[in-house]
Amino acid sequence: MQEYQIKRGYTKQLAESMIQGLRDQFGAEPTASEDGHYAIAYGALLRLEVWSGSGDKTLFVDTEADKSAADETILDTNRRFRNYLQQVTGYTAKERAKKAQQVVKGKE
Numbered sequence: 001m002q003e004y005q006i007k008r009g010y011t012k013q014l015a016e017s018m019i020q021g022l023r024d025q026f027g028a029e030p031t032a033s034e035d036g037h038y039a040i041a042y043g044a045l046l047r048l049e050v051w052s053g054s055g056d057k058t059l060f061v062d063t064e065a066d067k068s069a070a071d072e073t074i075l076d077t078n079r080r081f082r083n084y085l086q087q088v089t090g091y092t093a094k095e096r097a098k099k100a101q102q103v104v105k106g107k108e
Helices: 014-026 071-089 093-107
Strands: 002-005 038-042 045-053 058-065
Touching: 002 071, 002 093, 014 038, 014 045, 014 071, 045 071, 058 071, 071 093
Parallel strands: none
Antiparallel strands: 002 058, 038 045, 045 058
């Protein structure tokens, strides 16, 4: 499971953004659970589950990968996943990595 911070301004519509992002990036309709989790299966991901936490200031993502997927499928899935995270969190991959490093440094 991974936790991603949400950029200021992106937190107001996080629930709608999570769902719409799955539709936009993966072309899949997510299934919803009673506890606010949304899940899809796409390409090299057997399961991609997302939900919000900490007053809609963080995005939680849990994935299960298909290790037997073809290389092209893996690359396509990774690209779509990165685009999804940017659409929902408002941060680029580089900015997300920097935020993650800051969190780790703060815990030490």
